[in-house]
Amino acid sequence: MSAPSNPPGVRRGPRPRTGPRAFRVGAAGAEASVLVFARGPSQAKWLGRATEWLQGEDWIDLRATREPAADGFADGPAVLDGADARSQRIMRGLGWFEVDGDGTPCDRCGLYPWQALPESLLVEDGGLLLCAGCRAPGGGRGR
Ligand SMILES: [Zn+2]
DSSP, rough: OOSSSOOSOOOOOOOOOTSSEEEEEEETSSSOOOEEESSHHHEEEEEEHHHTTTTTTTTEEEEEEEGGGGGOOSSSSSOSSSSSSHHHHHHHHOOOOTTSSOOOOTTTOOOOOOTTTTGGEEEEEEEEEEEHHHHSSOSSSSO
C-alpha cells in the first residue's frame, strides 16, 4: 500500500482547511460510489459525476460524505474509482469492496478481496477464509 503523504521528518499538523479532503460520492439509489479528493463537497460531486460510475446521475441525487480516514492519501483533486492498483489498494485498506464482488471479507482482517489484487484474494486456511496478507507470517491487522 502507498504511504500516507506525510513523509518522516516533515512537520505534521492539521491539514490546512483549503487542502483537498476525501469524500465518498454516491447517488441516492445507486449501488456504486467513488472516493474523491476535493476542496469541498461541491467539487467532489463534480469530479465524481465525471466517472463512469456516476455519469448520468442527477446532480440533486448526488451525495458527498466526508471520508476522513482517506485524507492522508490526498495529493490534489482526484478521483479514486478503483480502476488502477493504487486506488484499489487504498480503497481496500479503507474497507471498500467491489460492487461485483461476492461480499465475503477476510476472516482475520475484515478487508474484502479485489479481483485485481493478488494479495487480497481469499484462500481457505484451517477453516478460515484468509487473504494472502493474513496468511503470511505476522500478517493481518492487530499485530
Ligand atoms: Zn486478511
